[in-house]
Amino acid sequence: xxxxxILIVEDDPDINRLLCRILEGAGYQCRQAFSxxxxxxxxxxxxxDLVLLDLMLPGLTGEEFIARxxxxxxxxxxxxxAKAGLEDRVNVLRLGADDFIPKPFDNAEVLARVEAQLRRYxxxxxxxxxxxLTHGDLKLDREGVSVTIGDEPVALTxxxxxxxxxxxxxxxxxxxxxxxxxxxxxxxxxGDDNTVNVHISNLRAKxxxxxxxxxxxxxxxxxxxxxxx
Numbered sequence: 001x002x003x004x005x006i007l008i009v010e011d012d013p014d015i016n017r018l019l020c021r022i023l024e025g026a027g028y029q030c031r032q033a034f035s036x037x038x039x040x041x042x043x044x045x046x047x048x049d050l051v052l053l054d055l056m057l058p059g060l061t062g063e064e065f066i067a068r069x070x071x072x073x074x075x076x077x078x079x080x081x082a083k084a085g086l087e088d089r090v091n092v093l094r095l096g097a098d099d100f101i102p103k104p105f106d107n108a109e110v111l112a113r114v115e116a117q118l119r120r121y122x123x124x125x126x127x128x129x130x131x132x133l134t135h136g137d138l139k140l141d142r143e144g145v146s147v148t149i150g151d152e153p154v155a156l157t158x159x160x161x162x163x164x165x166x167x168x169x170x171x172x173x174x175x176x177x178x179x180x181x182x183x184x185x186x187x188x189x190x191g192d193d194n195t196v197n198v199h200i201s202n203l204r205a206k207x208x209x210x211x212x213x214x215x216x217x218x219x220x221x222x223x224x225x226x227x228x229x
Contacts, residue, residue, distance in 0.1 A: 004049040004118050005029045009039040009065065010080070011057050019052060019080075022107050023114065036060025043069055050118055052110075055081040055092065063095055070096035074145075074158045076117040080105055086194070093198035098159050099185070100195075116186045121158050133168040136229040138207070138215055140168055149210040159184060160203045167216065167226045176223040200224060 006023055010016040011034050020030045031048070033039035037059030043051070051069070055062030066077055076098040081088070084102030092100060099113055133140040139148050142165060147154040156164065162184045166175065177196040178189040185195070200216065207215050217227040 003027065003029050004122075005031065005046070006114070007031050007033060007039060007042055007048040007051045009033045009036065009051060009057065009062070010054045011035060012054075015054075018107075019110065022111055023052075026111055026115075028114075034058075036062060036065045039065055040068060043073065047073075048075055049121065050075055050114060051077045052114070053077055053079050053097070055079060055083050055088070063092060066092060066095040066097055070157060071155070074156065074161070076121050076158055078113060078117055080110070090194055090198055093195060094202060096157050096202070098157065113187070120162065120184065120186045133165070135168055135171065135215060135226060136213060137211065138168075138213075140165055149207065152210050154206055154210060156203065156206060157199075159199055160206070163199060163203060164216075167224065171226040174219045174222050174225040180223065 006028050008016055008019050008023070008030050010019060013034070016032050016034065020032055023030050031042055031046070033042055036057040039051075039053075039057075040060055042048075053062050053065065057065070060068070062079065062081065069077070077096065079092050079097045079100045080103060081100070082103040089100045098117055101110060101113060131142050133142065137150050141147075145161060147156055147161065147164065163180060166180070166183060177193050180196050181187070181189040204216055213229060214227050215229075217225050219225055
């Protein structure tokens with residue numbers, strides 16, 4: 001299997017070295033960046049499989065980095081930050097981050113979450129076959145990892161793509177938040193609805209920019225399903 005390349009963005013040299021040591025010890029290749037501006041330069045030049053990102057950075061902030069990267073890249077972004085308030089977590093998820101780990105962090109948890117994000121990302125990136133799923137004028141190409149409404153492309157993050165693909169693969173099924181989290185994120189669900197809710201909200205907003213149709217229905221008290229058009 002190809003080695004995954006990870007961009008570590010952390011201005012504290014000791015923490016940056018620690019994260020690099022943890023991940024390189026697990027067989028990953030790491031590129032270190034010590035500011036948001038430096039990270040943006042690397043992200044524009046190379047394709048990384050995952051970004052491990054602090055928020056309080058010199059130059060570009062972590063939030064600004066996420067917003068810029070999400071205009072052109074879909075790789076997982078895992079935020080590590082001492083800004084662990086609910087508003088901060090929701091904000092970075094809305095911007096396009098895939099997961100959030102508060103500081104101080106546990107080394108084993110960081111490695112486990114990185115592995116989970118990469119596993120899911122690699123899985124959808126290497127989807128078999130050329131099946132195109134359709135729902136009204138919404139089309140999802142599993143092989144090409146692309147989504148369009150009519151002829152207009154919809155720029156989705158890796159997690160948003162997986163959520164939509166799961167719903168379109170099972171158009172009659174209602175998925176609970178726990179089921180979505182466990183199948184899309186590949187980890188155990190601990191009852192925090194914010195991650196799923198924010199990604200569903202982002203996905204709906206992106207689809208709504210190109211069509212007035214409601215593609216994702218909320219089934220109150222249960223979860224979400226594909227709407228009947």
